[in-house]
Structures are given as C-alpha cells and as structure tokens.
Amino acid sequence: MHHMNPEIKSCVDECLSCYAMCLSTAMGHCLEMGGEHAEKKHFTLMMACAEICRTSAHFMLIGSPHHKHTCGECAEICMQCADDCERLGDMQECAAACRRCAESCRSMAA
Template sequence: MTTCIGDCLACYRTCLSSAMGHCLEAGGKHVEKAHFTLMMACAEICRTSAHFMLIGTPHHKHTCAECAEICTECADDCERLGGMDDCVAACRRCAESCRRMASTH
C-alpha cells in the first residue's frame, strides 16, 4: 500500500504540474478541454486514492480501480499529444499500482 500511495502522490504532482506548466505554455491541443479536463481528473483521483489509503478506509479499492482507469486514459492521451513523457510514465506506474491495490482482498 505504501508504494501505491507514493505512486498516486507522484502522479498527482506530475499531472498537476504538467497541466499548469507544460500544457498551459504549449497551448493549442494541450489546452483543449477534453485533454486538460482529463489531466485535472487524473490529478484529483490520484490525490483522492492516496488520501483514502492514508486514512485506512476499505473504499480505497473503489477509488484505486477508478484511478487505474483514468491514469491509463491520461497516459494514452498524453502520449498521443507527445512531449509529455514524465506524465505518461507517472500515469502508467500509478495505473499499475492502483490496479494491484484494487484487486487485493
């Protein structure tokens, strides 16, 4: 669980800073509503999943399942746009970690 919390917080930090830095500076397709909203959703679900694990609620399995799905979608979209390798890597790492947490009993 500690690894997943770290992966979620790292992804939260990376998505938020990439959106507020790289995407806003790059403009164009990087600030189109669908992409920018996805990045904000990804950052928020990562933060929420980490929070749920930190407070010890069993509901973290639900947030982790959703986090894995959103992170995968975000990674794919960031990869499609290009120039966002850090975000792609953080999202893929978090998605895998959350997938494992969501499936544990």
C-alpha cells in the same frame, strides 16, 4: 502515521507522484504549449487524473476499505491520461507517471 503495508505505501507514493506530475504539467507545460495541449478534453482529463490520484492516496492514508473503489477508478483514469499524453507527444514523463500509478492502483483494487 499508522503502520502501512509496503504495497499500500508504494501505491500512496505512486498516487502522490502522479498527482504532482499531472497538476504541474497541466498548469505549466500544457498551458504554455497551448493548442491541443490546452484543449478542454485533455486538460480536464489531466485535472481528473490528478484529483483521483490525490483521493486514492487519501483513502489509503486514512485506512479506508473503500480505497479499492477509488484505486480501481484511478487505474482507469491514469491509463486514459497516459494514452492522451502520448498521443500529444512531448509528455513522456507524465505518461510514465500515470502508467506507474495505474499499475500500482490496479493491484490495490484487486
């Protein structure tokens, strides 16, 4: 792996952590809970969050200058996902991962 500054490495780690959290929580917890947790709007938001986190990490790992764009969008989607997870309740761990990722991505997008 090419040399990466610590701030980018930290953001990659937050993105990959959020990606794994959203994907596993959506597939496991939300589908198991059913109801509002499995409604299309929430489920789609979690899938979008997972995918933009994966994409942002990928852009940073390959050294693309376009990571600023993906990270900006990632921060926005992660905040929406965190808010929605908190609205539903019992998803604090997922909401926290989304907020950490959003904060890290916001600094990358600046």
